[in-house]
Amino acid sequence: MGREGLMWVGMTTGKDDKALRRRLARRLIAVQEEQRLRLSRELHDDLGQMLASIALELHIVRADSHEMDPRLARAAMLVDRLSARVHDAAWSLRPADLxxxxxxxxxxxxxxxxxxxxxxxxxxxxxxxxxxxxxxxxxxxxxxxxxxxxxxxxxxxxxxxxxxxxxxxxxxxxxxxxxxxxxxxxxxxxxxxxxxxxxxxxxxxxxxxxxxxxxxxxxxxxxxxxxxxx
The missing domain is CATH 3.30.565.10 (Histidine kinase-like ATPase, C-terminal domain)
Structure with missing residues (x-):
C-alpha cells in the first residue's frame, strides 16, 4: 500500500474512532438519565407516598388525641420536612418539566x-x-x-x-x-x-x-x- 493509501486509512480510522466515541458518550448519557428517571420515580411514587401516608396517620392521631403530645407534633413536623426533601431530590434527579x-x-x-x-x-x-x-x-x-x-x-x-x-x-x-x-x-x-x-x-x-x-x-x-x- 502506498503512502497516500496509508494516510487515507489513518484518516478514516480517526474519523471512525471519533464517531464511535460520540456514540458511546451518547449512550452513557442516556443510561445515566434513565437511571436518574427510575430513581426519581421510585422516590416520588414509593417513598413519597409512604411518607405521605405516615404524615396522614400522625395528623389523625394528633386530631383524635385528647392530650396534645409534643412528641407527636414534632414527629409530624419531621415527616413533613422529610417529604419535602424527598420531593426536592426527586425533582432534581429528573424534573417533570424537562x-x-x-x-x-x-x-x-x-x-x-x-x-x-x-x-x-x-x-x-x-x-x-x-x-x-x-x-x-x-x-x-x-x-x-x-x-x-x-x-x-x-x-x-x-x-x-x-x-x-x-x-x-x-x-x-x-x-x-x-x-x-x-x-x-x-x-x-x-x-x-x-x-x-x-x-x-x-x-x-x-x-x-x-x-x-x-x-x-x-x-x-x-x-x-x-x-x-x-
Missing amino acids: DRLGLRASVEDLASVLCGQLGIQCEMDLEALSSPLPTEVALTLYRIAQEALTNIGKHAAPSRVSVTAHIQDDRMRLTIEDDGRGFDGGAEPGPGHLGLAGMRERLALVGGKLSVETANGKGTTLYADAPLAG
Whole structure:
C-alpha cells in the first residue's frame, strides 16, 4: 500500500474512532438519565407516598388525641420536612418539566427558584432554547444550568444573575452570569468549583465546550457551547 493509501486509512480510522466515541458518550448519557428517571420515580411514587401516608396517620392521631403530645407534633413536623426533601431530590434527579414542558421552561424554572430563594434580580432571555435539540444535548445543557446555578447559590453571594441563550452558526450557547464573589480562575479549583471539571467533561461528551471568565470580586460568566445537531 502506498503512502497516500496509508494516510487515507489513518484518516478514516480517526474519523471512525471519533464517531464511535460520540456514540458511546451518547449512550452513557442516556443510561445515566434513565437511571436518574427510575430513581426519581421510585422516590416520588414509593417513598413519597409512604411518607405521605405516615404524615396522614400522625395528623389523625394528633386530631383524635385528647392530650396534645409534643412528641407527636414534632414527629409530624419531621415527616413533613422529610417529604419535602424527598420531593426536592426527586425533582432534581429528573424534573417533570424537562419532559413535559421542554428545556426552556425547565431552565427558566431553575433560575427563577434560585433568584427567589436569594431575593435577587434575575434576567433571562432563553427563547433560543425552544429550538429543537438532540435529547442528549438538551439534557446536558439542563445539567450545566443546574450545576452552575447551584454553585451560584452556594458560593457566589450575588445581587444579580443573568441566564441567556442564543444560536450562533450550528451551535447553541448558554450563558450564565453573576456579579458575585468570583474566584481566581488560574488557581487550583477549590471545593466550590470542582463542578467545573464535571461540566467540561459532560459537554465534551456531546461535542461541546465550556469556558469561564472570572476573577476575585468580579463575578463569574460561564459559557456552555453545544452542537445543534447530533
